[in-house]
Amino acid sequence: MSSLEISNLRKSYGSVEVLKDINLSAESGEFVALVGPSGCGKSTLLSIIAGLESITSGEVRIEDKLVNDEAPKDRDIAMVFQSYALYPTMTVRENMTFGMECRNVPKAEQAEAIDRVAELLQIEHLLDRKPGQLSGGQRQRVAMGRALVRDPKLFLFDEPLSNLDAKLRIEMRTEIKKLHKNVGKTMVYVTHDQIEAMTLATRIAVMHKGVLQQYDTPNAIYETPANLFVAGFMGSPNMNFLSGRVVSTGGKASVRLDGTGITLPLDGVRCGVPADGQEVILGVRPEHFSPAHEQRAERKGRVSISVPVTIDMEEPTGAETILMTHIGGQEAVIVCEPDEAPRPGETMEFAIDMAKASLFDPRSEARL
Numbered sequence: 495m496s497s498l499e500i501s502n503l504r505k506s507y508g509s510v511e512v513l514k515d516i517n518l519s520a521e522s523g524e525f526v527a528l529v530g531p532s533g534c535g536k537s538t539l540l541s542i543i544a545g546l547e548s549i550t551s552g553e554v555r556i557e558d559k560l561v562n563d564e565a566p567k568d569r570d571i572a573m574v575f576q577s578y579a580l581y582p583t584m585t586v587r588e589n590m591t592f593g594m595e596c597r598n599v600p601k602a603e604q605a606e607a608i609d610r611v612a613e614l615l616q617i618e619h620l621l622d623r624k625p626g627q628l629s630g631g632q633r634q635r636v637a638m639g640r641a642l643v644r645d646p647k648l649f650l651f652d653e654p655l656s657n658l659d660a661k662l663r664i665e666m667r668t669e670i671k672k673l674h675k676n677v678g679k680t681m682v683y684v685t686h687d688q689i690e691a692m693t694l695a696t697r698i699a700v701m702h703k704g705v706l707q708q709y710d711t712p713n714a715i716y717e718t719p720a721n722l723f724v725a726g727f728m729g730s731p732n733m734n735f736l737s738g739r740v741v742s743t744g745g746k747a748s749v750r751l752d753g754t755g756i757t758l759p760l761d762g763v764r765c766g767v768p769a770d771g772q773e774v775i776l777g778v779r780p781e782h783f784s785p786a787h788e789q790r791a792e793r794k795g796r797v798s799i800s801v802p803v804t805i806d807m808e809e810p811t812g813a814e815t816i817l818m819t820h821i822g823g824q825e826a827v828i829v830c831e832p833d834e835a836p837r838p839g840e841t842m843e844f845a846i847d848m849a850k851a852s853l854f855d856p857r858s859e860a861r862l
């Protein structure tokens with residue numbers, strides 16, 4: 495049974511279409527991360543699932559039931575909003591029980607739910623405080639708690655960690671992962687943070703300008719991005735886009751990189767057969783360059799090609815060093831181990847792991 499199914503969904507505000515033919519489904523127990531730049535329609539999509547926004551056309555099904563015309567309270571969904579508004583005059587306990595009071599949940603059941611969730615979120619010691627007496631991170635956890643005391647069909651989270659500092663964010667990320675494992679419920683989770691999406695999700699939906707660009711497992715999104723937008727959006731530092739042209743000789747295709755004099759055979763690259771002379775963009779992630787010690791490349795059984803790289807600048811981050819470089823006339827960012835990093839000004843051979851590279855059509859921006 496699919497837990498959530500969105501078909502041919504469109505949403506317009508006046509003449510502006512903000513969601514364009516969205517198709518997306520989630521199996522029971524899935525964790526769907528919804529990512530994309532600001533304004534791409536993530537919150538709108540979540541509000542539509544919750545029934546807080548109307549649909550222009552299309553269908554939303556929850557556990558196989560069409561809910562287009564069902565009121566939010568009848569959809570059995572728990573939602574944590576982007577701005578987690580807690581009732582300021584109520585204690586944490588009252589904030590969390592309020593919804594259950596409204597639904598006439600028996601007192602004993604309420605107390606049991608509070609105990610369970612407070613322990614999970616480690617807020618037992620805060621239950622009698624008011625929101626004003628809590629830190630931002632604690633408030634965020636209470637907002638989560640308010641949703642988690644319920645046992646709904648679907649959880650919707652709209653950037654629930656956005657107001658936390660980096661350290662707490664990472665801690666809460668682990669908590670949410672545990673939480674999803676424990677409660678096993680279907681969750682749709684909006685985030686700006688692609689690391690959060692990669693680590694939490696069973697599947698990631700990447701949106702851009704109201705269009706769902708790709709919906710797949712974190713690994714597939716990272717390894718085989720459907721287009722230039724997804725390739726550039728997921729991964730940090732960004733994927734390098736090297737422009738070139740296909741040269742076919744004797745049935746073998748290569749890419750001649752513009753302004754470099756370098757030709758890279760496309761043998762190992764996961765792509766179709768590009769036409770001779772076709773303009774292409776070769777996408778190479780920063781970690782798929784490695785200093786070209788041939789033995790090493792061979793040992794790993796990789797199809798790797800060495801190219802001369804000139805280092806412009808280095809940014810040591812501790813665990814790894816980020817190199818700003820150029821290959822002929824084209825810029826590239828490379829990540830390597832600190833003790834392998836050449837000095838700025840040096841030119842050194844780097845091997846490109848072609849089996850991990852992607853090829854795109856610069857016109858359609860689609861993966862080839």
Ligand SMILES: Nc1ncnc2c1ncn2[C@@H]1O[C@H](COP(=O)(O)OP(=O)(O)OP(=O)(O)O)[C@@H](O)[C@H]1O
Pocket residue numbers: 507512530531532533534535536537538539576
């Ligand atoms: N009530 C509204 N009337 C008109 N336009 C709206 C309304 N609500 C949202 N929009 C527009 O719809 C688009 C999508 O907004 P939405 O809030 O879904 O984006 P988002 O992806 O959640 O962005 P963010 O990451 O900044 O939260 C935006 O261009 C926004 O300006």
Ligand SMILES: [Mg+2]
Pocket residue numbers: 536537538576652
């Ligand atoms: Mg939003």
